[in-house]
Amino acid sequence: MAGIRIDSVTKSYGGLAVLKAFSLDIADGEFVVLVGPSGCGKSTMLKILAGLEEASSGKISIGDRDVTDLAPGDRDIAMVFQNYALYPHLTVARNMGFGLKMRGTDAGEIDRRVNEAAKILGIDHLLERRPRALSGGQRQRVALGRAIVREPQAFLMDEPLSNLDAKLRVHTRAEISALHKRLRVTTIYVTHDQTEAMTMADRIVIMKDGVIQQIAAPDVMFREPANLFVAGFIGSPGMNFLKAKAEAKGGGATAKLFGHDVTLPVANGGALAGKDIVVGLRPEHIAAGPGQVSFTVAPRLIESLGSEQYVYVDLPEEHRREASAGGDDETRRTSLIARLINPEPRPPEETLTLSFDPARLHVFDAASGEAIR
Amino acid sequence: MRRKTTQHALLYAGVVLTCAILVFPIYWLVVTALSEPSQLRQLPPSFWPAEPRWGVFGQIMAERPILLWLGNSALAAIGAVTISMIVSVLAGYSLSRFRVRGGQSLGLFILTAKMLPATLLVIPLFGIFRNLELIGSLWSIILAHATLIIPFTTWMLKGYFDTIPRELEQAAMVDGCSPLGALVRVILPVSAPGLAATALYGFVLSWSDYAYARTFLTNAQGNWTANLGITTMKGEYISNWSDISAASILVALPILAIYLFLERYLVGGLTAGAEK
Numbered sequence: 001m002a003g004i005r006i007d008s009v010t011k012s013y014g015g016l017a018v019l020k021a022f023s024l025d026i027a028d029g030e031f032v033v034l035v036g037p038s039g040c041g042k043s044t045m046l047k048i049l050a051g052l053e054e055a056s057s058g059k060i061s062i063g064d065r066d067v068t069d070l071a072p073g074d075r076d077i078a079m080v081f082q083n084y085a086l087y088p089h090l091t092v093a094r095n096m097g098f099g100l101k102m103r104g105t106d107a108g109e110i111d112r113r114v115n116e117a118a119k120i121l122g123i124d125h126l127l128e129r130r131p132r133a134l135s136g137g138q139r140q141r142v143a144l145g146r147a148i149v150r151e152p153q154a155f156l157m158d159e160p161l162s163n164l165d166a167k168l169r170v171h172t173r174a175e176i177s178a179l180h181k182r183l184r185v186t187t188i189y190v191t192h193d194q195t196e197a198m199t200m201a202d203r204i205v206i207m208k209d210g211v212i213q214q215i216a217a218p219d220v221m222f223r224e225p226a227n228l229f230v231a232g233f234i235g236s237p238g239m240n241f242l243k244a245k246a247e248a249k250g251g252g253a254t255a256k257l258f259g260h261d262v263t264l265p266v267a268n269g270g271a272l273a274g275k276d277i278v279v280g281l282r283p284e285h286i287a288a289g290p291g292q293v294s295f296t297v298a299p300r301l302i303e304s305l306g307s308e309q310y311v312y313v314d315l316p317e318e319h320r321r322e323a324s325a326g327g328d329d330e331t332r333r334t335s336l337i338a339r340l341i342n343p344e345p346r347p348p349e350e351t352l353t354l355s356f357d358p359a360r361l362h363v364f365d366a367a368s369g370e371a372i373r
Numbered sequence: 374m375r376r377k378t379t380q381h382a383l384l385y386a387g388v389v390l391t392c393a394i395l396v397f398p399i400y401w402l403v404v405t406a407l408s409e410p411s412q413l414r415q416l417p418p419s420f421w422p423a424e425p426r427w428g429v430f431g432q433i434m435a436e437r438p439i440l441l442w443l444g445n446s447a448l449a450a451i452g453a454v455t456i457s458m459i460v461s462v463l464a465g466y467s468l469s470r471f472r473v474r475g476g477q478s479l480g481l482f483i484l485t486a487k488m489l490p491a492t493l494l495v496i497p498l499f500g501i502f503r504n505l506e507l508i509g510s511l512w513s514i515i516l517a518h519a520t521l522i523i524p525f526t527t528w529m530l531k532g533y534f535d536t537i538p539r540e541l542e543q544a545a546m547v548d549g550c551s552p553l554g555a556l557v558r559v560i561l562p563v564s565a566p567g568l569a570a571t572a573l574y575g576f577v578l579s580w581s582d583y584a585y586a587r588t589f590l591t592n593a594q595g596n597w598t599a600n601l602g603i604t605t606m607k608g609e610y611i612s613n614w615s616d617i618s619a620a621s622i623l624v625a626l627p628i629l630a631i632y633l634f635l636e637r638y639l640v641g642g643l644t645a646g647a648e649k
Contacts, residue, residue: 102549
């Protein structure tokens with residue numbers, strides 16, 4: 001096992017830059033998740049790390065070794081692919097032992113390690129089967145097993161759960177986390193699913209257009225998002241954004257939200273006076289009934305999940321942000337979503353009083369999108 | 374319900390008609406082989422000889438070196454297919470996997486070679502083989518057949534490799550294989566159906582050649598292929614079509630046997646791209 005250092009790695013295809021100066025230090029035994037929307041460069045970074053793609057510039061070290069120019073097989077890493085990439089002509093046992101065989105490990109040792117990994121993953125009864133005779137979940141375990149038997153310096157996982165059904169995905173997610181706790185092998189895991197990132201990671205690296213937006217522990221990323229993109233990406237449903245103008249008041253700053261002057265939770269409010277801002281409010285920080293800041297709405301739609309309700313409300317025109325080209329989803333731009341826990345059943349046509357605590361608000365610079373604290 | 378029955382009846386009628394058109398020449402070849410030469414031109418024709426000449430096969434094998442011809446055809450086909458497969462596996466894999474400048478044009482250029490009629494290449498190839506002193510040698514038709522087979526098999530295999538996920542060889546490389554090692558240890562075993570279909574295509578192409586064998590091997594009787602040998606059974610004034618038909622059946626048998634043997638691979642090989 002070893003730490004990994006990625007130093008200013010860039011990748012361009014012709015004139016198209018898909019990775020821009022990506023730098024990251026990963027501690028030995030850490031579980032890091034690269035997350036972001038399709039095309040943000042996360043899978044490209046993982047392939048560069050594996051040696052399957054060449055970086056345009058930059059340096060990668062695993063442990064003390066500079067592996068930038070090494071072949072994938074010489075990097076001492078193991079990879080789990082989205083479609084598992086099991087060798088269809090080999091049995092499960094030979095699939096798992098293939099990497100060891102390539103390294104000249106003797107047959108007895110291969111058998112021992114394959115059996116040990118198979119026991120850990122509960123697939124020891126499948127060793128003589130071929131991949132086509134396995135279910136999706138079993139294939140996934142074999143792919144993990146193939147990585148484990150190698151005892152590599154690091155595991156690279158490229159959306160390994162995305163081909164599983166929802167229930168199995170939740171189960172396997174927990175198993176991978178448990179496996180990591182047991183083996184403590186440095187792991188870099190790529191996903192576009194923020195729930196996977198939040199539940200599995202020691203640290204999340206969130207990316208957009210080839211650029212790292214924020215690197216933080218899941219809780220920190222949720223509570224203190226660095227910018228509008230991170231705030232909108234992390235959390236389900238994503239954060240509500242309200243356009244507003246900041247005003248100075250008594251050394252602090254306020255903004256008019258739903259007709260109320262609301263004090264903003266920022267340190268240097270005076271500097272914000274007159275500035276265009278975006279106020280962020282998480283759906284779960286809105287409560288039913290009166291509170292510190294209350295407003296009455298006519299819900300457009302109520303989705304009930306039993307233990308919780310999603311209430312969709314049309315945002316007043318003055319709080320709607322401008323539509324950006326290829327940017328936000330139009331519904332999110334014009335709606336506010338409240339996530340009400342253990343709600344009273346109510347008919348959708350009934351007006352509703354909602355409230356929030358101003359201390360829970362997030363403030364962003366409307367021009368740069370950066371968080372203001 | 375009635376409409377469905379009519380549709381089925383029309384479908385089966387179509388299948389039976391197509392099979393009849395395809396099978397009739399083979400049936401007539403068998404009838405000709407088993408009939409006395411004197412019965413061949415009788416009117417109305419007989420659809421099955423009264424006394425089939427089952428001994429004709431043994432007789433022509435005793436009279437003519439059919440086994441030698443078959444052996445030469447097999448050597449030429451195996452040689453041509455071996456060379457073609459080595460070249461087209463590497464070329465098809467490269468075209469499928471590596472993006473190089475002009476790669477697509479190069480691929481199309483290879484295919485244009487297939488569009489040239491074989492007879493067009495006979496004279497330049499004759500010149501080349503004469504300089505290499507290969508005229509009369511089986512190597513001449515092995516190399517000539519390879520020039521015919523490679524363009525098509527390269528494209529056939531490229532199409533097959535395109536259906537195999539890249540992650541398979543990436544997994545093999547992470548497991549310690551070189552790119553060539555990943556091809557040999559993972560991609561080729563997975564491609565067995567495609568390779569079988571492609572090899573069979575090349576084998577049939579070589580086996581059924583006449584033009585090249587006639588041009589390059591006429592003066593080397595010991596190297597005659599089956600097709601070339603059979604044509605020598607046709608006399609200047611009299612041709613024994615029964616014997617010629619019997620010899621043709623013997624020549625067709627090995628191909629038939631190979632088809633039957635490889636059938637299960639072929640079905641997989643030819644439909645592999647349809648699943649994506």
